[in-house]
Amino acid sequence: MNMKHKYDENIALEIINEVGARPEMLVQILQAFVVKFSYISESAIRLIAKELNLSRAEIHGTVSFYHDFRTTEAGEKIIKICQAEACQAMGSRQLTAHAEEVLGIKLHETSKNNAFTLEPIYCLGNCACSPAIMIDEKVYGKVDTKKFNQIVGLK
C-alpha cells in the first residue's frame, strides 16, 4: 500500500504551518515532508526557505546532513536492513546480499519498477531479535532469507 503523496505545494504549506514555521522546527518539517512525500524536492527546499526566512543553502545543509532526508523519490516500499553489530552477529551481511540479489538493486537504490527502495539503517533497537529490517514503519525480527522473501512478497 502506498500512502505517499506526490509533492503538492498546498499540502506542503499546510505541513509547515502545522509543525510551525520557525527555524527551530526545520528538522521536524523535513521529517514530516519525508513521511508525506518520501523525499525533499528542490521545490520543497525553496518553499521551506521562503516560509522560514532561511537561505536555500541553509536548508540544503540540513537536508544533506541527515540520512533520513533523501532528495530523490523513494520506491513504494522502503526496505531498511540493519547493518549494525548485533545484526551483523546474526547474519545481516548475508541477508543484505540476498536482498540485493533478489531485488536486483544495491543499497541506496530504487528498483526500476519503483516498487522497492533498499536502504541501510544503523540499529532499529530490535537487537535481541536480530537480524532486523524495517519496511515503512514496521519492524520485522529474526529475518532470514525465507522470511525476507515472504515479507516483501516474493515467492
Next chain:
Amino acid sequence: MTLSTKVFIPRDTASISMGGDEVAKKIKQIAQNQKKEITIIRNGSWGMSWLEPLIEVEVNNHRIAYGPISEEDVIDLFDADFLNGGAHPLKLGNTNKIAYLKNQQRWTFRKCGLINPTSIDDYIRNRGFNGLKIALKKGSDHILKELEKSGLRGRGGAGFPTAIKWQTVANAKGNQKYIACNADEGDSGTFSDRILMESDPMALIEGMAISGFTVGANKGYIYLRSEYPNAHSILTSAIKTAKKHNWLGKDIQASGFDFEIDIHIGGGSYVCGEETAMLESLEGKAGMIRYKPPLPALEGLFGKPTVVNNVVTLASIPDIIDQGGAAYSTYGVNRSKGTLAFQLSGNVKRGGLVEIAFGITLRELIEKWGGGTASGKPIYAVQVGGPLGAYFPDSLLDTPLDYEEFAAKDGMVGHGGVVVFDDTADMAAQARFAMEFCSIESCGKCTPCRIGSTRGVEVIDKIVSNKNREQNIELLNDLCETMIDGSLCAMGGMTPFPVKSALHYFPQDFKPEIK
C-alpha cells in the same frame, strides 16, 4: 456478572516484530468464535525478547506466561485451554517465577511488562507519580540531596553524576531553562530506552517533570530517534493522558508548577546522540557538535541552562525519590551504584533486557541469562557499550560490570549493550566496520574523525591484503592515537577502541593466509 479473562499481549517493537499484532488479532477472533469472554491488554514488554511475543493470561490473580507464540500456535493454545492456564509445550508458568526475570533486580524497569503503558490508572496503582508528589511537597534541595545519596550516574553512556549536573543547572542564572531528554538510542545492541518508552512511558514523563521542578525549568523536550515510530506513538499517547490528568501542563496538581513536554524526531543521524549535536538538532539545525565549554548545563538549548539526560537516567528518578537515594545506592559496587539495564543481543540464545546491580561479571551475564551463543558455537568476541566499545575476547569476560573496571581494560560499560559474536566472526571486518561507520556518521567538524575514519578503512584494507603489513599496522595504531587525542567528541575519540581491541586481541583475523 460475566467474568472476562485478561490476556496480555505486548505491544513493544520486539513483540510486534515477531508477529505480536497478528497473534492479538487471531486470539480475539478465535475467542469471538468460541464465545469466550476475554479482555486483551496490550502491555509493555518484560524484556524477555527471545520469548516474544510472550502472552500472558490472568488466572486467579496470577499471570501465566506462554511464549514465543506465533499466529499458528493460537488455535492450539485455545485447544489446550490456555485461558485457564492449561498445559502446553510453550507454557512458561507464572511470569514472575521465570528465572530470567526472577533473578533480576528490577528498579527502573519494575513496571515494564506489568502495566498497560498508556493507562494512568495502572501507573498510579503501581506507585506512579509518588516521586513527583514528594518533589512538589519537599522541594528542590530535598531532591538534589536524595539524588546525591543515590550515586546515580548518567545511563546514556558517559556515566556523569546526575546530582552534580542538576545542581549546576539549578544554580545557573536565568529564568528560562530546559530539560532535554536524549532518546536517540543509536548504539547497536542497545534497546533499554526503547523498552522503557514503549512499556512505561510515564516513568520518563514523571522523571522529566521532577527534573524540571528541581532545576526550575518549565519546558522539556524528548529527542527521539526516527527509527522508533512505535515508541513515538506510545509516548505521544502517554503525554496526552498525563496532561489530561494534570500531571503535565499548567499548575500541576495545584502546586503552581508548570511543565510541558514536546517530542522532537531526529533525522537518522547517529552523532545526534552526542549531547551537543542533539541540542543543535533540537534547534532545527544540522547535528554538528559544539565545543565544550560552555557546558550544556550552563549554555545548552537555545543558549539556556539545560539538563541533558538519557531516558533510563530520567526514568530511574521517580523511584529514587519515592524509595530514597540510600535505598538505590545499596545496589551496585564501588562508584557504580544502583542497577543498570543490560541488553543482551547478537549471537546469544536468550537475548533481552536484564536489569541488575553493577558488579556481576560479563561472563555471568552472558552465560546465566544469555545461555551462551544462539548458534551453539564458542563465544569469540563480545562488544560492550555500543559501536564505540571495545571487543573483548574470552580472557576478559570475567571483568565485573562496573564503569571503572571496564575503563581500566580500555572498555566501556556505556549504555549497557552487550553484543555477542561466535567464532564465525571476522574481527578484521568488524574493525573495518567501526571505521566505516564513523566515516558515515561523522558530523565532519573535526579532522581526526572526518578524515581519520576514511583513512582507517583504507589502512585496514591494506593490512588484510598484506600490503606493507607491518608499516600499516603501525600507521593504524598511530591513526587511532590521533583520533583518540584529537577528536572533539566520542564519535572520533572512541571509534579506535573497537579497532584497537580487534587488532590487539584477534590479530589472527588480520592475516589473510590464516582466515
